[in-house]
Amino acid sequence: MRLEQLAYLVAVQESKSISLAAERAHISQPALSSAISKLEDELGVVLLTRTSSGAQLTEVAESIIIKAKEVLNIIDDIRSLGRGNSVELNGNISVAADPSVNITIMPEILTTFKHNHPKVNTLLKVGESNNILQDVKTGKANFGIIFNTEESCQAKDINCKELFTDEFVIITGSNSKITQKTITLNQALSLPVLLYNTEYITNCGVSSLLRKYGDINVSYRVDNLEMMEKILSNGESIAFVPQFMADEFAKSNKIRKIIIDGAHLEASIVLIWSSRHHLSLVEKEFIRVIKACCSKERQAV
Template sequence: MDLQQMRYVLAVAETASFTRAAERCHIVQSALSHQVARLEKELGARLFDRTSRRVRLTTAGEAFLPSARQALEAAERARAEVAAATGEIRGTLTVGSIPTVAAVDLPAVLRDYRLRYPQVGISLRAGSSERFVEQVRDGRLDAAFLGVQPGFRPQGVRDKELAHGHHVAVVAPGHPLAAEDEVDLRLLAEEVFVDFADGSAARAQSDQAFAAVGLRREVAFEVSGIELMVRMVRHGLGIALLPAAFAAELHGLRCVPITNGPIRVERLIWGRFTPSPAASAFLSLLGVSMPSPPA
């Protein structure tokens, strides 16, 4: 078997179509199908069940896929290491970030990185802090920006604290709280809230602040994205608790400081093992120095 055959199998698995896989790989479908069939013959097992309506992995195909991905990643890493040895940074960089990151100007960092290392392909993934820890640990992300509680330390990864700040109450301009210079959690507990999903790290920061003083609040609206949360607050459907540094950038809303309010820590995480040249360059741009290899 060769790496190109593995790429074809991966493309078919991800698109669930030989036609779309061929388009992605810039090859005619008959040639792609022929290469997959050759690989199946060599392995002595069918990797895909094909019908007129769908294509899906067989049990053998599901077993083959993780190792094929690892082989392709290893090959890409080898190319990147050779290029780095000659002074050129190339390869891929995949970064995860919560939507409310404020400790760094992420678009500016990515712009500077692209200018310095134009041969690196950059991908940015949105998501939750708890999922990012797993994805960095598994090698699916090179690095990620988290927003967590002060006592939270991600397991199985390396990390660096970037910022430590308080939440504010975000309300519509016409809301009664908009005229306040500061509010107490007891007063906020009477309000209706728009917040992230129950059980998420973003939600836990606020829930535990109320629980710590023996208060309960009503989260009537759960959302998955910050854009919808902000729109609902603007329409007066509820109020939100957001990090002060991030909320300050929101237009048309009032941010009110909270007495003994929730605290959020932003952390940068990356893998425990030696990062790729592209990832090392990104971490260096953020002030993370990699230890020199032993002589």
């Protein structure tokens, strides 16, 4: 039994396709199929059932993959210890972040990681939390940094690690008719609300949270922070955002923050990734940097 045979089997599970697994492993499809066939012969079991619709993992293969991931993780740890600080990582990482995280924490995460590992390319996408969850589930993004929504709590095959918590507040234009520094949740829900959403029909995490407390008067759905600021600066609508994002917006004299009185709306920021995916050394290091940068934010809030 060879380590690459286990890695190929894990890759098939993650990719749900032999051809895609071979592409990601940088070998030919026949070579990958041959490696798994030899593993089947050695173990005396069937790992893949091949049909007209493609290859399916057997029940015993799924059980073997659980142990294979444990072995591959241990091997990665041994390699990391052996290389120490001299390790030079390379490759690609794709990460998707909620806009609140993108404009506040992501610059430090990306620059810190790039400084430590200049040969690793990081691809960043900005999106709404529930949309990012779908990207991670389908393999479009390795990681997501999002609000912990009902959808993410109920998602299968998703690892979820809380990074820090904050509280939702309201932002509006500096010239808004709302002159007080605090407002009740019921008063806020009666006002025109702007939601950040990157899809036309998908309910966003913020709207899911707010609907627990009553109907929402949604006037705008935008997928651009610049447009969001311009609309809010007119003073006719409000937006619910975590406090750390509100503080960033408030640096502009166009936007001001209003505290929600008598209600605690928690904003839990979490890191998500597929539990079906074997984390590489590069990805483990990226998680370490994310946690380190977010621990500073935890102390700040």
